[in-house]
Amino acid sequence: MNSTPVNTEKRDKTNTETSLATDTPVPCPECDGYPKSTGEETICGDCGLVLSEYRIDHGPEWRSLADNTTNPKRTGAPLTRSRHDRGLSTEIGRSIRLTGRKQRQFARLRRQHNRARISTKRERNQVYAFTEIRRLTGAFSLPEQIRDDACSLFRSAQSEDLLRGRSLEGFAAACVYAACRVADVARTAEEITEIAKATPAEQRAAYTALNRELGLPIGPINPAQYLPRFASELELPSDIERCAREYVSMITAQEIGAGRNPSGVAAACLYTAARDIGFELTQQTAANIADVTPVTLRATYHDLRELTPLSTE
Structure with a gap:
């Protein structure tokens, strides 16, 4: 065997x-x-x-580059489109352990480094505009996606040479408004103008140039987008908002709101729904929250009453 x-x-x-x-x-x-x-x-x-002869440690190789910290991070901040260099530039920080001659030396290095980060006028304009965009999006508590989209729109406007003869503040406000419109976030141009450093004329001129030259995918604003925010600011019950949403659907089906201010239509639907259940809401209060006049609100209200007459009238 x-x-x-x-x-x-x-x-x-x-x-x-x-x-x-x-x-x-x-x-x-x-x-x-x-x-x-x-x-x-x-x-x-x-x-x-x-x-x-195969001795490799497959575990993490933690090391911290900061002073007096035990946080095991070895990477920097994530890339972002809201900065002119995508967030890749190096920051020279401050240390309390440096004194005297070394502290003055690093102060000079920090100053020269900040000057070297911005080498062209194009980058300087981006730094100023992106700072304004971040301020506007922070004031309105808008998501980071809106901020990044607005910064991308500003870069596209720069590439198409749309900034010549127009203000940077106007383009920053217009980019924020355009990003809101594209993402279906209910913000009016008047709301942005109140906080922006640009005048309404500057914002309108910049937005017109953006929409005309870049071909933004923007359609008519649906008045239903304003209902949750207006109802929250007016402290209305949920059943009023639900009834107002049905009125908006009715107006859209009948094409009554064509050519009218969407925020005014939303305010009129909320006012009509409040009248239906007997909730105390004046026309002036509803018009103020939508930044329209009571006359604008009454025009939509009368059209709604022709479609659905109030039984108590």
Whole structure:
């Protein structure tokens, strides 16, 4: 009966590497000595046999570059489109451990570094406009996606040479408004103008240029987008908002709101729904929240009453 020979050397080496991986001391297969690790190799201390040369630590290699911190971070801030350099520039921080001559030296380095970060007028305009965009989006508590989209619109306007002869403040406000329109976020141009540094004429001129030259995917504003915010500011119950949403659907189906201010239509629907359930809400209050006149609100209200007459009248 034939028997297959066993490769003793291969078996002993495999057993040794397995035992080293499990931190179990196993004698050397050649001289029964005990192995020891030096650097990236595991060798026998008696005969010098190399038992393993694969010693890689697959765990995290944490290191902190900040002073006096134990936070295991080795990466910087994420890339963002709201900064002219995508957030890749280096910041020279401040340390309380530097005094005297070293502190003055790093102050000069920090000043020269900040000047070198902005090398062209194009980048200087981006820094100013992006700062204004971040201020506007922060004032309205808009999401970061709106902020990044507005900054991308400003870059596109710069590439198309639309800024010539127009103000940076106007384009910053127009980019925020256009980003809101594209993302179906209910913000009126008047609301943005109240906080922006640009005048209404500057914002309108910049927005017209953006819409004409870039072909923004913007359609008519649905008045229903204003209902949750207006209802919250007026402290109206949920059933009024639900009824107002049905009125908006009715107006859209009958095409009554064509050519009218969407915020005024939303305010008129809320006022009509409040009248239906007997909630106390004046036309002036509803018009003020939508930044329209009571005359504008009454025009939509009368059209709604022709479609759904109030039983108590």
